[in-house]
Amino acid sequence: MNEALHQESLRLARSWSRHDAGTLQDYLVADVQDPRINVQSVLSRHVLLRAAGEPHYADLASAELRFAAAMNWVLATAKDQRGREALDSIRHALDRGADNADGVSLPFCLRRLHAMLPGSAAGLPIPDYLAMALDGTTFGTDGPRLPIEALDTFARLWRTLLASAAPTGLSVLEPACGSANDYRHLESYGLARLFDYRGIDLCETNISNARALFPAARFEVGNVFELDLPDDAVDYSFAHDLFEHLSPAGLTAAATEICRVTRHRLCLHFFNMDEIPETLVRPVDDYHWNTLSLGQIESLFASLGFAGDAMHIGTFLHRGLHCECPHNPRAYTLTLDACPSALPHAS
Numbered sequence: 001m002n003e004a005l006h007q008e009s010l011r012l013a014r015s016w017s018r019h020d021a022g023t024l025q026d027y028l029v030a031d032v033q034d035p036r037i038n039v040q041s042v043l044s045r046h047v048l049l050r051a052a053g054e055p056h057y058a059d060l061a062s063a064e065l066r067f068a069a070a071m072n073w074v075l076a077t078a079k080d081q082r083g084r085e086a087l088d089s090i091r092h093a094l095d096r097g098a099d100n101a102d103g104v105s106l107p108f109c110l111r112r113l114h115a116m117l118p119g120s121a122a123g124l125p126i127p128d129y130l131a132m133a134l135d136g137t138t139f140g141t142d143g144p145r146l147p148i149e150a151l152d153t154f155a156r157l158w159r160t161l162l163a164s165a166a167p168t169g170l171s172v173l174e175p176a177c178g179s180a181n182d183y184r185h186l187e188s189y190g191l192a193r194l195f196d197y198r199g200i201d202l203c204e205t206n207i208s209n210a211r212a213l214f215p216a217a218r219f220e221v222g223n224v225f226e227l228d229l230p231d232d233a234v235d236y237s238f239a240h241d242l243f244e245h246l247s248p249a250g251l252t253a254a255a256t257e258i259c260r261v262t263r264h265r266l267c268l269h270f271f272n273m274d275e276i277p278e279t280l281v282r283p284v285d286d287y288h289w290n291t292l293s294l295g296q297i298e299s300l301f302a303s304l305g306f307a308g309d310a311m312h313i314g315t316f317l318h319r320g321l322h323c324e325c326p327h328n329p330r331a332y333t334l335t336l337d338a339c340p341s342a343l344p345h346a347s
Helices: 003-017 021-026 039-051 057-081 084-096 108-116 129-136 153-161 183-188 204-213 248-261 294-303 313-321
Strands: 119-121 124-126 138-140 143-145 170-175 195-201 218-221 234-240 262-270 306-312 332-338
Touching: 003 204, 003 248, 021 204, 039 057, 039 183, 039 234, 039 262, 039 313, 039 332, 057 084, 057 108, 057 119, 057 129, 057 143, 057 153, 057 313, 084 108, 084 129, 108 129, 124 153, 153 183, 170 248, 183 195, 195 204, 204 218, 234 248, 248 262, 248 294, 262 306, 294 306, 294 332, 306 313
Parallel strands: 170 195, 170 234, 195 218, 234 262
Antiparallel strands: 119 124, 138 143, 262 332, 306 332
8 A cells, every 4th residue: 555545544544533432333324324214225235135136125125215215205304394293294184185284295205105005015014104204203402313113114024024035155345334334234134144244444443333233243444445355355345425535546546446356246325426527526634525426436447347327316216216315416326247357357
């Protein structure tokens, strides 16, 4: 590793180490970042479910995306309306078939979902989680909180469906895994036992947290600029909200390493990407908060032997589910497959 990347690593580690263990354990796992309802976390799980050959994947996956969109709408509306009375009014309006509740417009996808619930998918009963959320959301000093019973709806369903599934023998790498931010839901959904998972993070406190939560899982302190793995060591890699925080040189180094060690597929999630000609580089304290160019990122990964689909999350929800993405208009997910003959490290 060259000196510039070494210094960037030290700065990144410093930016995380200033937080205590409790803060890091709760970071990026609540509110709109809760992996149970964050659409990009849902998509990571769906990539693994598809890899596992789950025959009922498509039916339950579509239902889960509708669930995530609905929970995000309820959460956003609860924040905006700030009160129990507003959610009660929405519940009453849905029951009456109205398209608004005291001036709050009720989107078509929500009204259609209300008519579909309770329902079923993959032979499993889906409870009326929308009613649970509207009736059970509480309001505290830190804002609204969706009820656990509603949030865990699809954890229960996937765990039931996967109870008899056999391990796949496939390996999965998650760079920048945090304090088992997404892994905790791979575990609770019944997915973790199907894969040989390895989580890597630069922050020792994050890894300590992850190991304390899941002592049987593999979590290691590591640097995405220089992964301690041989070429083609893992079948799948996924990463959340990593690349925007790196310098241009750091981003290239991280992408190169992830592609080097991954044999088949990448599922990469971005929180600040746009269809602009060039990346907007913005250093902030010890790290970066860049707006990444979709075209440049696709070209970079293509040069490293990976190509596939780019998905703007808002457009995906609007076209596929007739729903809106209320909190992040710059969220993109890239699902990229290896083209072996193009890989720089291919023989």
